[in-house]
Structure formats: structure tokens, C-alpha cells
Amino acid sequence: MNTNLIVVITGATNGLGQLVAIELAKQGAHLVLIARNKKKAEMTKKMLNDIVPKVEVDFFLGDLSLMAEVKRVGQEIKAAYPQIDVLVNNAGVHAFEQRITSEGFSEMIAVNYLAPWLLSNILEQSLMKAENARIVNVASEASRNHGELKLPEDLTNTATFNTKGSSLLYGKTKLLDIMFTAELSRKLSSTGITVNALNPGFNVTGLGRELWFASVLERILKFLHIGDPQKGADIIVRLAIDKEYNGVTGGYFNVGTGKPIIPVYPGGDITMQNKLWNDTKELLKRDSFME
DSSP, X not given: OOTTOEEEEESOSSHHHHHHHHHHHHTTOEEEEEESOHHHHHHHHHHHHHHSTXXXXXXXXXXXXXXXXXXXXXXXXXXXXXXXXXXXXXXXOOOSSOOBOTTSSBHHHXXXXXXXXXXXXXXXXXXXXXXXXXXXXXXXXXXXXOOOOOTTHXXXXXXXXXHHHHHHHHHHHHHHHHHHHHXXXXXXXXXXXXXXXXXXXXXXXXXXXXXXXXXXXXXXXXXXXXXXXXXXXXXXXHHHHOGGGTTOOSOEEETTTOOBOOOOTTTTOHHHHHHHHHHHHHHXXXXXXXX
């Protein structure tokens, strides 16, 4: 790979994001990482330095559940890096009870969908200045279990839910990521920026940490060699830097094979993708999170 590529990654202090950061550091990337927790950021920086002593890594602190923070961090990164080669929207949360942010959004909608949408929008100019920049969105086959999509209502729905409902909402956020990927790829088609989404598989990472049996489940899955996060990290890295995806845009790719997946309805519906885009833009403009 071209060394010194500037790569922005969200959610890089644990799980898949951390594995992706390690791999890209080994390949000479200059890492720009967004983290919520300063202590975790410092630990991750030390770990990266231990593995790749010459790594260039900068952290920006911000809470991706708050759009005002996404806007601030995005603008700080944009000011510091007029050119960005890769943006990996990896941060995600699976909450098992409804949590409403101080801005009035459901936390899962905010972190999993609105944050990557807004961050991609803010960093667009910096990505345009790079030759053949790439945006990589971590989606999931959990999107197949999304209930029914209602727009624009779902973007602001803060109804309480049970554990089953949490899976439906998580799946819905990942469906929105697939749809936003396709629409953004069309909007950026003349810029040289490619936009792709991926299914990282079922991974033993911090995502399910709110389940009371998470640590037991993790041990069982590791024993059975199920849910290897390295595979999930591998497809993210491939979409971020591999030549095989040069010029490829608007796709949704699978862990392991790297082959395209046809998303569940209405994931591939162009009219719905466009409606989602417009509804999201209107919502974020209404609250002054974007110009």
C-alpha cells in the first residue's frame, strides 16, 4: 500500500476498530482515531506504538452519540487534515434498553447511523482532495432482522423496547447504513471517492458487552472458533486499501469471501435510499448540526 495514507477510524479503542488500526499501522498508514474515552485512547496509542514503533497516530476525543460532538470533532479533523485518504465508520453500539441522548435521539440511531452520515458529510472536502479516497461503512447482516422501516419516523423514534426489540432496532440501524452507502456513492460518483459497506460477520468483540452472559458467551465462542474478529477486521482493511476494490463503489460486501451481498428489502431500493438521505439531511439541518 501507499504508505502515509491518512486514515480516519471511529471506534478504534476496542474490538474490530482496534484490529483494523493495528493492521493499517503495520502497513504504514497515518492513523487519525476518534475516541470517547481519553484513558482508552492513551492505552490504544501505547499499544500501537509497541507494535509499530514508527506509527503516526493522532486521537481526537468526542462522543459519537451526540451530533454536536460529531460536528465539532469532524471540523477539527477537517482543519488538521485538508486531505484524507480513507474514512472507516466503524463505531457501533447494541444497547439492550432504550437510551435517549441529550439531543433527543435514540442512542443506537445516533451512534450507528447519524454519526457516520454526518462525519462523512463533514469530511467530504478533505476526502475529495485525495486521489481515489475511500469511505468504508461497517454494516451487518443483522440488517435482515429490522422489522419494518418507516421514514422519517424511525429516525426520531425513542419508544422503549425489550431485548428482542433491541435486535430489531440494531438491525434497522445497519440497514440504514447500507442504504446511505449506496446513496452517498451516487452523490460522490464524479469525485473519485468510493463508498462501500460490509458485513463483518458475527464477532466476539465489545459490541454485546451489555449482555449479562457476554463473558461466558465469549469464552464458548472462542473455544468453538466462532466469531473471529480478525476476519471482520480483514474485510474492513481490504475495502480500505486493497487494489481489488479500486474504483468499486456503492457495494455491500461479505466477511471472508469479500464478495458482494444483495441487501434485504428495502436496502437496495433507490427511491427509499434517496428518501432516507433527504430525511436525514433535513433532520440534521433542522437541529443545526450541518450547514
